[in-house]
Amino acid sequence: MIYAVGIGPGNRETMTYEAMSAFEESDVIVGYKTYIDLVKDLIKDKEVVSNGMKQEVDRVKKAIEISKTGKTVSVISSGDAGVYGMAGLILELSEDEEVRVISGVTASTAAAAVLGAPLMHDFCHISLSDLLTSLDLIYKRVALASEGDFVICIYNPRSKGRPDYLKDAFKIMKIHKSGSTPVGIVKNACRENQEVHICTIDTIDYETVDMLSIVIVGNSSTYIKNNKIITKRGYETKY
Template identity: 45%
Template sequence: MNNKLFLIGIGPGSIENMTIRAYKCIEACEVLVGYSVYIDQVRELCNNKKVIERGMGQEIERCRLAIDEVLHGRKTAILCSGDSLLYGMAGLAFELINSLELTDKIEIDVIPGITSAISCSSLLGAPIVEDFCTISLSDYMVSWDKILKRLEKAAEADFVIAIYNPKSKARPDHLKVAMEYIEKYRSNSTPVGVVRNAYRDNEHITITTIKELDYDAIDMFTTLIVGNSNTYIYNEKMITPRGYKL
């Protein structure tokens, strides 16, 4: 099968933090499809390529356009921030190709990338070293009730929690409610790492606590890492003990 659609996770947004495989695939592709913000992050790799940019909420259209390019024989990739699977476009691509009955005509090649939980954790110290979970506060695809249920179970189970999509203009108060649910099972002195624009221009890193969290400093480009009951702050870094006896 010659027709292949690439789903590429570009990592946190800086070229040096992209996997070599992702970099080489982008270089080799003729067509790049993606959300405008993600295209901007790899703009220097877009020379002499057809670039299709679409805004937030146009994921299905992006996928359809990419499929059309592949069917016309062009080597095409859909770019995803972080990883191409986690909150990315890979699942949608498989679903759409199945629904269009194109599985015998288009092969999907998923290229993973460094997701925000891991890139942000590396900037904060070592908050994620064992079991953890990711929770997106975006209720665009998942109901708010289900998000809160998942969040409460994760907090009760004492996971370190990486919070994606914590805030937007349409969801100004979701994070406050989410932290109230977490605080049922965590001390208000629990460390919280706040990273905006990880490994990109205007990067900002803050380590604080549930009690001292500044909600006004958080936006859609921010990821939060909420520690578990063992996480502590030392020398301006978040550390979750792995369990070794020292």
């Protein structure tokens, strides 16, 4: 049995009961070492197999191997295992092993809760990482999502290897979105060193954004009140 477990944004409080049950049932916990560290207090009595970034395929192969010996394995993802997480690769590479995906609070909605309520209306998720996706397609999505007045949640917004993608994405957004559109940046959402920045498309400081940040860009109904970002659902025009 393999559980693809989403541990949520990072502290025990934001985990689900189901994720904890999966750990309890598991003989072995497999994961990227940064995420293993986030739950190390919860898996003290378990065998742990961890490795580094970009070793996802290797990690899943190991989990499948262990499961073939009859052991129960949890492969952990931060956030939801099914959102840019490990669930897909496990299902792709497994043969007749039983696989169960355990949802968690995904990074965008955890960040949204910290910022206020930016995701009250139609929204999309775009990852700016071009490791597995062409940059052309990424920017095309940014353009179309902006044209559709979606709230946009940006995953993997900025890293040392790609310092300017976010700036370029914002240039594209500005074709359709006003410069005064609220923007929220949450670094390390729900973790010890959480940082929050509230700004606009025009006033964003790209240097405050790193790989561990989620950036949420509002739609035309988004506003800032008491330092919280709120996207109006439209009740005021209806009721």
